[in-house]
Amino acid sequence: MASVTPYNNSDSKKNQVAQMFDNIAFRYDFLNSLLSLGIHKGWRKKCIKLIAKKNPQYILDVATGTADFAIEALKLKPIKIVGVDISEGMMKFGRVKIEKLKAQSKITLHYGDAETCDLADNSIDAITVGFGVRNFENLEKGLINMNRILKPGGQICILEFSTPRKFPFKQFYKFYFKFVTPTLGKIFSKDARAYTYLPESIKVFPDNEHFVSILKNCGYVNANFESLNFGLAAIYLAEKK
Numbered sequence: 001m002a003s004v005t006p007y008n009n010s011d012s013k014k015n016q017v018a019q020m021f022d023n024i025a026f027r028y029d030f031l032n033s034l035l036s037l038g039i040h041k042g043w044r045k046k047c048i049k050l051i052a053k054k055n056p057q058y059i060l061d062v063a064t065g066t067a068d069f070a071i072e073a074l075k076l077k078p079i080k081i082v083g084v085d086i087s088e089g090m091m092k093f094g095r096v097k098i099e100k101l102k103a104q105s106k107i108t109l110h111y112g113d114a115e116t117c118d119l120a121d122n123s124i125d126a127i128t129v130g131f132g133v134r135n136f137e138n139l140e141k142g143l144i145n146m147n148r149i150l151k152p153g154g155q156i157c158i159l160e161f162s163t164p165r166k167f168p169f170k171q172f173y174k175f176y177f178k179f180v181t182p183t184l185g186k187i188f189s190k191d192a193r194a195y196t197y198l199p200e201s202i203k204v205f206p207d208n209e210h211f212v213s214i215l216k217n218c219g220y221v222n223a224n225f226e227s228l229n230f231g232l233a234a235i236y237l238a239e240k241k
C-alpha cells in the first residue's frame with residue numbers, strides 16, 4: 001500500500017494521523033454527518049447487526065475516535081465495550097457522549113495503538129473498526145495484532161471507505177472529493193489538509209477483494225466484504241480461526 005501521510009513532514013504517519021485527528025476532533029462528528037449526509041450512521045448500524053448474530057459479550061472498538069461505533073454496540077447489551085485510539089483529542093469528545101448516555105460502566109476509552117496495544121490474547125468476542133484501518137501506519141501489523149486479541153471464532157467487522165468503480169458514481173465521487181469535501185473541510189475544521197488527505201488515503205487503500213485477501217494473509221478466515229451505497233464504503237467481516 002502506497003503511504004499517504006497527512007502533513008508530508010518527517011514525523012511518523014502515526015504521529016501525523018494522531019495530530020490531524022486532535023486538530024479536527026471538535027468538528028469531526030459535525031463534518032462526518034454533513035459530508036456523508038448522515039449515511040455513515042446507517043453503515044455502523046449494519047455492522048452491529050452483523051456481529052449481533054454471535055452475541056458478543058466483550059467488544060473492542062479499535063480507532064474509536066469519538067466513540068460512535070462503541071455507542072452503537074451498546075445495542076448488543078454486552079458486558080463490556082473498550083474503545084482504543086491514538087488521538088486523545090478524539091476520545092475527549094467520545095467520553096462526553098458516553099457520560100451523557102450514562103454508559104461509563106459499559107464503555108471505557110483508553111489510549112491504544114491497534115498495532116501494539118497489549119490486550120490479552122484470545123480475550124475479545126468481537127472487534128469493530130470504523131474508518132480506522134486506512135490510517136494505520138502498518139496495516140498488516142494492526143490486523144495481526146487484532147487477530148491475536150480475538151477469541152477463536154471471534155469476529156472482526158471493519159467499515160472503510162472504498163472507491164466507486166461504476167458510472168456515474170465514480171464521476172460524482174471524484175467531483176465531490178475533489179471540490180466539495182476539501183472546501184467544507186477547510187471552512188469548518190480549520191485543517192484544510194485533513195480533508196484532502198481523506199480522498200488521497202482512500203485512493204491508495206486496497207479495498208474490496210484486495211482487502212479481503214490481506215485479511216486472509218493476516219490469519220483471518222471466512223473473510224468477506226459487502227459494498228455499500230454503490231461502492232462508497234464497504235463492510236469487511238472476518239473471523240479468527
Ligand SMILES: C[S@@+](CC[C@H](N)C(=O)[O-])C[C@H]1O[C@@H](n2cnc3c(N)ncnc32)[C@H](O)[C@@H]1O
Nearest residue numbers: 021063064065085086087113114130131132135
Ligand atoms: C476517521 S476516524 C474514525 C473514528 C470512529 N471509528 C468512527 O467510526 O467515526 C479514525 C480514527 O482512527 C484513529 N487511528 C488511526 N490509526 C490508529 C491506530 N494505529 N490505532 C488506533 N487508532 C488509530 C485516529 O486517531 C482516528 O480517531
